[in-house]
């Protein structure tokens with residue numbers, strides 16, 4: 319009886335793995351390629367030359383990878399890695415969901431290092447995932463008011479993003495990288511809001527306003 323149940327369970331597991339379910343192990347494997355630039359945990363690097371890709375909505379990451387693939391979003395360093403032969407759609411789905419599930423804490427829980435059950439190795443692993451955006455210059459209070467009025471409806475409370483609408487997080491992302499994207503929206507290289515492609519919503523703001531918003535976002539994850 320038990321053997322039969324096990325057998326049935328194996329068949330179900332096999333069938334569901336064939337039915338286009340997301341394969342997180344495959345995602346983890348693909349991430350080894352991405353890690354060369356974006357870091358082992360998708361935390362990005364070189365102060366935003368490589369953006370953070372961990373914890374973004376899966377649908378958002380999926381969309382960006384498709385854009386890199388069809389070249390509607392230019393990205394020279396990544397071109398060979400997103401080639402269709404390298405990365406078919408099912409792989410894009412696996413890596414996007416895998417990355418969306420990575421949580422990068424902004425602070426460590428307090429511990430007593432003298433406690434008998436203190437595990438120094440676990441603590442080291444936790445430290446490696448820690449991600450804190452450096453405080454960016456600007457007026458935090460002004461930025462907070464602007465953010466709430468102008469950005470929050472789409473980018474979510476405190477800049478955490480809106481997964482169901484595929485809107486990316488802004489808090490927890492490198493300020494340098496955010497500026498690069500802003501400049502691309504302003505010069506028309508990229509489209510910010512697909513529903514309103516002809517009116518760039520950031521064009522209404524001075525650079526000082528945006529600087530203040532980024533100052534607020536840089537501390538919003540503290």
Ligand code: HEC
Nearest residue numbers: 351352354355367368369371379382393395396399413498
């Ligand atoms: C050779 C370095 C390199 C490798 C390898 C690489 N990337 Fe990138 N990636 C970049 C750079 C540089 C950017 C920033 C491009 C820009 O400024 O628009 C980027 C941007 C991105 C973005 C856009 C982030 C955002 O917020 O819009 C995503 C998503 C991404 N990479 C995912 C991946 C995945 C998944 C892999 C592995 C399959 C990968 N990258 C491999 C260099 C790399």
Ligand code: HEC
Nearest residue numbers: 381468469471472473484485486496499500509510511531
């Ligand atoms: C109407 C909805 C909407 C509003 C309002 C909005 N955004 Fe966005 N924003 C988006 C969407 C959607 C994206 C992702 C675009 C894409 O798919 O490439 C985005 C992307 C961005 C990015 C690039 C992030 C990345 O990881 O590449 C920045 C920076 C940004 N927004 C800043 C702002 C700021 C600052 C405000 C407020 C002044 C704002 N946005 C208001 C919808 C909005």
